[in-house]
Amino acid sequence: VLVLQAAWALAGGQVRYSVPEEAKAGTVVGRLAQDVGLEAGEAEALRLVAQGRRASVEVSGASGALLVSSRLDREELCGKSAPCALRLEVLLERPLRVFHVELEVTDINDNAPVFRVSEEALNIAESSLPGSRFPLEGATDADIGVNAQLSYTLSPSEHFSLDHQGNNDQSASLGLILTKSLDRETMPVHRLVLTASDGGRPSLTGTMELLISLLISVLDANDNAPQFNQSVYKVKVLEGSELGTLLVTLSATDPDEGINSDIIDMKYEIDTVVPPSASDLFSIDENSGDIKLKGTLDFEAVNLYDINIKATDKGTPSLSGHCKVVLEVLDVNDNAPEVWVTSLSVPVAEDASVGTVVALLSVSDRDSGANGRVRCWVWPASPFGLEATFSGSYSLVLREALDRERVSEYEVEVRAEDGGAPALRARRGLRVPVSDVNDNAPAFAQAVYTVLARENNA
Template identity: 40%
Template sequence: MAPRQRGRDCKGFILLSILLGTWWEAWAGQIFYSVSEETDKGSFVGNIAKDLGLEARELTERGVRIVSKGRTQLFSLNMRSGNLVTAGRIDREELCAPSARCLVSFNILMEDKMNLYPIEVEIMDVNDNAPRFLTEEINVKIMENAAPGMRFPLTEAADVDVGVNSLQGYQISPNRHFSLVVQSGDDGTKYPELVLEQALDREQEGIHHLVLTAYDGGDPPLSGTASIHVTVVDVNDHIPVFSLPQYQVTVPENVPVGTRLLTVKAVDLDEGVNGEVTYSFRKITPKILQIFHLSSLTGELSTLKGLDYEESSFYEMEVQAQDGPGSLTKAKVLVTVLDVNDNAPEVTVTSVTSSVPEDATPGTVVALFSLQDKDSGKNGEVTCTLPEKLPFKLQQSIDNYYRLVTAQNLDREKLSVYNITLKATDGGTPPLCTETYISIHVTDTNDNPPTFSDSSYSIYIPENNPRGASIFSVTAHDPDSDKNAQVTYSLAEDTIHGIPVSSYISVNSDTGVLYALGSFDYEQFRNLQLRVTACDSGEPPLSSNVSLNLFVLDKNDNAPEILYPVHPNDGSTGVELAPRSAEPGYLVTKVVAVDRDSGPNAWLSYRLLKASEPGLFSVGLHTGEVRTARALLERDALKQSLVVAVQDHGQPPLSATVTITIAVADSIPDVLEDLGSIRTPSDPDDSDLTLYLVVAVATVSCIFLVFVIGLLAFRLWRWHKSRLLQDTGGGLQDEPASHFVGMDGVQPFLQTYSHEVSLTADSRKSHIIFPQPNYVDTLISQGSCEKRDSLLTTIGFQEFKGEAPSLQVSS
């Protein structure tokens, strides 16, 4: 019981040591597993999720995957359980035939952080290969005079398994002439030798048939056999002897096919057939047979195919020299292959980010790749470089992995796509290089507001424009892309005279085209200031403003308006008086007109269209004053009729006309007397003529009174409107006055032109008193016209007994 208990304790200690060793390897930065070869596909190897400290569901979320180093994928990762399983049947001998220990290394990539975890899996050998002889028949020739105890080397078997599963020994079929001795070489290889136990007699038995069996130590053991044909020949007392016990040669891997590498030479002192030496391979694998050729006659060793240092850098083989009777000897041949820089570096991109935001911080990883060169020494030393002046740099990771990270801030508006060339160069002579291209797209962030080409715009539009007309277009440019560059336009919330700007103007939010919502009237307002805002669709949105000054241009859409003389409302014609004693140039009356337009459209000129007495009166071209052109004569008719036209200078010009009736007499009684002298006795209306004249004069006075009152009201309204326009920054005060006559031109005329009319009922005559002809032929200066003094008009009404009412109007 005690030994058994001690053995159990020993096994537990060994198991604990193995577990502690595995735990220590995992925490030392490398995860180690083991799995037997030839297991079925999907066999469990280890739990990656557990060893990485993750839950199984996190594998997909964090992008965990296997990254191999250019070899066929032997393992796969079950994303649901987190187990590492075999991807197929694994043959250890195919992977690691020359090595006693077979280790497969790969990496686990955690993509979200671009971290690599090295994994190492040992492939455990199983006894799946039996020992095999190179040939199924072994021919041995023994001289009949060979002494008992002489040994004859036999072809050994090969077993690609390792450890106890490899070749363990040989045995020969039972016979009375031969026995078997197994020798062990320095490398542990076991060589079978046939030992002659009894002398041979060719005449009794010329050929002996034996069976050589090679067996391994597996469970169950496997074996292989070869037939031995022993031919007894006549005496041959000399065996071939090689000039060297071992031949060595060093050649570069790029030697041409068919190159002679060396020549082996063996000498046999016998003569004739006993001295004829032939050469052949003794200890060689089928793979070497495909690479090298040994001439059986000359002993020249040459290549059958190209050598590859990366496939094998050293070859060891045995050759034998055999004479005619069959005596043979052996020698070793060692071929060392030198590396030549015949493999360009390999760049394997493991992970790459197709796009990176332009506001990414320096140090952001955009790609992970590895460098590999199958050559050795300096030929396999690889360096990687990037083009200059790129905002990226390289950082070395584990093994031969590198990270491509941002070195500075990016700007998509300067460059939106980076085509990066990774150049890998080895250290050979001459060096070989490989270029790999990585395309990185810089995604946009909303870091640029829309901008207008100018800070302000001036817009000119003629008045009376159609409603909905397009008047201007603004365009803002945003160098960003997609939604960050989608610009919408809007009007700022401003008001004009308390009315929102949006009541006058609208803007198309997509195109920036401005439309007039109504027809502008130059006489109402002449300037409109507004602001347009351009805003992108980014998050958060950015915007900018631009100022627009809209100027309304005047059109000749208002005809001149005659303020004086005013036609009475009862259908009669106003009468102006001119004394017969008037000298040439006497001011009879003055036509006063205004035009609500401005500039040339408001420049007025006066001309006489028609006169009942041509040449008697003239009209001032620019003043509108009606004056006598010559002295009045007795033969001149009492009633003179003039038609005066007022025309502006617009294109096309507009005009208005007025008819003026002038009574030629020194006083009202003279007018009545002259009217009576021309009345015939048979006219039934003579008794009413004087009454009509009195009514006409009274009507003219009343019209004049109404005109004065209306002018006063108009002036007050103008003054009130100018105050409002001053408060809102608009109005007409900035516009130049008419060069000829306007609304303000009425005041100086009324201040210098007046009538005093007295009517008496008992005499039924009217007496008109004309003031002294102290008139001004031209309008007073523009400065005096622009004074804000209101027109004062005094109207007095008096009643007298026995007399008609007296009306006095003075200005």
């Protein structure tokens, strides 16, 4: 199998590769042993250590090449995060050496846009005026970047057109615009097809059928759906906020008269939540429009929610208006650093040279920003120290000469502290025995011995 991508860079034992998701097992990602400058025969001793995520790659003992070993699905590994980088460490034991590998899994357009439902029914009053806008729920695409940039088209219609406001982000708003007056007697039902296309090459599409039923206006009256004062509400809230926290109060109005516009009796409800698994996290007061928290928010799990809201009046027939609440979850320092020992090369010979690598460690913090920035140190500092070799990776190295006859074993503690306020801390203890070498010649207790002996003493 051909090599997909040569190393981007090699500096200080760090090498970077790129491979597209869904590459077949056995695909050669890079000539690792060659790229890090190993001698012939050393490749067989390479050992791969993955940090955090399933690696899905392996090192060939025969050639020292980095190979795809199992399915690489960028969406499964990283979700919407970009870039999707797997951090790997490749070790050689005795003497302990580490090579850091960053493997970027690039996106391919393997996910088509998906609508939540295959058919959406809209009830529109026959007397609705041209220019009226009726909100629609858009599609989602699991890919990222241009592969997830969605555009929409509507099947030909002389009565309706499509309105797509905003960029292709969480605040974009999709709606159906009435362009020509309706006549229920001529056409009581309109069937339209809404198509979402992504920006991949080739483009993938998803469709949803719109079933539009026209309602007869009786007496006056209910020919105006409730209108929210904003089509999109943006709200920010700290993760871990208490249950019952008020997130936002929504308000809709209706230009009709009487019961058709009775704001007091207007009913608010949550239509959909994205992701769907978060449906139980939020509640809305159907009378006041207050949206409150009824579950626990975790920034590290999901940091952005789309809550689609519907307001329904009491007219006959009732009409509904829609808006979207984009809820951003803010990080708080609720995760302490974590320290792992990746490799430990003990015992250490007492004649080991200064700079010898004794252990490899990985440090991480699930928080973001300052809350996730970690500083590390060794206690007690002598005779060992820490050297940062890569982001989140450290080597425990010898800073001073050892003497087993003076100290035969060290208890070392690696301590980590994040940048939150207050800071959270972690520690990991290591036992480092010192092995003896023949560095001491035999020694007499004194340089000269004087012995008295009688002559002729048998």
